[in-house]
Amino acid sequence: MKKLAILGSTGSIGTQCLDIIRENREKYSVSALTCGSNTDLLEQQIKEFCPEIAVTESEEDALNLSKKYKDTEFFWGKKGLIEAASSECHMVMNALVGMRGLEPTYHAIKAGKDIALANKETLVAGGQIIMQAVNDNGVRMLPVDSEHSAIFQCLEGNRGRNIRKILLTASGGPFRGYTADKLEMVTLKQALKHPNWSMGKKITIDSATMMNKGLEVIEARWLFDVDADHIEILVHPQSILHSAVEFEDGSVIGQMGVPDMRIPISFAMAYPKRQKSSEPGPDFFGKASCLTFEKPDPEVFRCIKIAYEAIKAGGTYPAVMNAANEVLVGLFLDGRIRFTQISSTIEKILDVHKAEYNIELEDILEADKRARTETFRLVDL
Numbered sequence: 001m002k003k004l005a006i007l008g009s010t011g012s013i014g015t016q017c018l019d020i021i022r023e024n025r026e027k028y029s030v031s032a033l034t035c036g037s038n039t040d041l042l043e044q045q046i047k048e049f050c051p052e053i054a055v056t057e058s059e060e061d062a063l064n065l066s067k068k069y070k071d072t073e074f075f076w077g078k079k080g081l082i083e084a085a086s087s088e089c090h091m092v093m094n095a096l097v098g099m100r101g102l103e104p105t106y107h108a109i110k111a112g113k114d115i116a117l118a119n120k121e122t123l124v125a126g127g128q129i130i131m132q133a134v135n136d137n138g139v140r141m142l143p144v145d146s147e148h149s150a151i152f153q154c155l156e157g158n159r160g161r162n163i164r165k166i167l168l169t170a171s172g173g174p175f176r177g178y179t180a181d182k183l184e185m186v187t188l189k190q191a192l193k194h195p196n197w198s199m200g201k202k203i204t205i206d207s208a209t210m211m212n213k214g215l216e217v218i219e220a221r222w223l224f225d226v227d228a229d230h231i232e233i234l235v236h237p238q239s240i241l242h243s244a245v246e247f248e249d250g251s252v253i254g255q256m257g258v259p260d261m262r263i264p265i266s267f268a269m270a271y272p273k274r275q276k277s278s279e280p281g282p283d284f285f286g287k288a289s290c291l292t293f294e295k296p297d298p299e300v301f302r303c304i305k306i307a308y309e310a311i312k313a314g315g316t317y318p319a320v321m322n323a324a325n326e327v328l329v330g331l332f333l334d335g336r337i338r339f340t341q342i343s344s345t346i347e348k349i350l351d352v353h354k355a356e357y358n359i360e361l362e363d364i365l366e367a368d369k370r371a372r373t374e375t376f377r378l379v380d381l
Helices: 012-023 039-049 059-066 077-085 099-110 121-137 146-155 201-209 211-224 262-270 302-313 317-333 341-352 361-380
Strands: 002-007 028-034 053-056 073-076 091-094 114-117 141-143 163-170 231-235 241-247 252-256
Touching: 002 012, 002 077, 002 099, 012 028, 012 039, 012 091, 012 262, 028 039, 028 077, 039 053, 039 059, 053 059, 053 077, 059 073, 073 077, 077 099, 091 099, 091 262, 099 114, 099 121, 099 317, 099 361, 114 121, 114 262, 121 141, 121 211, 121 317, 121 361, 141 146, 141 211, 141 262, 146 163, 146 211, 146 241, 146 252, 146 262, 163 211, 201 211, 201 317, 201 341, 211 231, 211 302, 211 317, 302 317, 302 341, 317 341, 317 361, 341 361
Parallel strands: 002 028, 002 091, 028 053, 053 073, 091 114, 114 141, 163 231
Antiparallel strands: 163 241, 241 252
């Protein structure tokens, strides 16, 4: 039986992961569950799955829950996440949102745990040190993002064969086809209305700016050891082809399926096997009867251009870009800035950044901290 620690168990990925465990009780058990502030849902999960460890954001919540559930050990905050990630388990499902996923992933790898990664910021900010740790500790890094899971599956059986390019698909988000001028007028309500996927607010805004795809380019660069110049974004609004790989002989191998995050989650959990879904999927060929592809305009969706420039610059540039983006998305969600200020402010931050290159985990965390302070300063001017 495979034992999982689920970081971010109350979010979209975390709850779907638990759905899969619920359907496969003979295969999986839960060692740890963590949440932010949604302690009501966490409590329901504790009752059902009886984890050895549970983590909340605040000490008060942890202490309150510990009085009710004597068989579960409670922790809180960053230290709690690291404790959960390092706990006795076979795999850590990292479904955390944002930069806080980096340190628990690093410590889980150091503790010899396989990682099912749904937290792209881990590799965006710390790809160099994370993948080095993966290699040094002999663990598996299994992608959960639908696009990276697709690429991973396309490469199965093709190890050692030269890649011409990775074709990373994107839905285009809610503003596909917009001009730069039209983007100036978009509202928060419009930005939160994704055409294909149901996701958390932060990742939905990233999809609207297409920073999500820029982050995925950087993630793919580290996961598959491919230069960014060999990763091409294709807008595919139907979200049926989840990504593809073009090999040196011109063959293109892609992974297709109806939009359903349970598929890549299940694949990562069961790898190297596949497990049967309890529910038959919708009619695939009915959904896939018309597939279209187009190239995005990086001059309109400038976050794409920014991300390519950041990974090519290397060092702490991607970490700084990611930190600024997290702050700015939060400010946009709070109604404090316009949609287009997200990309324009990131550009200003990167223009003045002095990168470090021989970096350790502490250097990345410090660059992240400074970038957040500078972003708030710029917006307040």
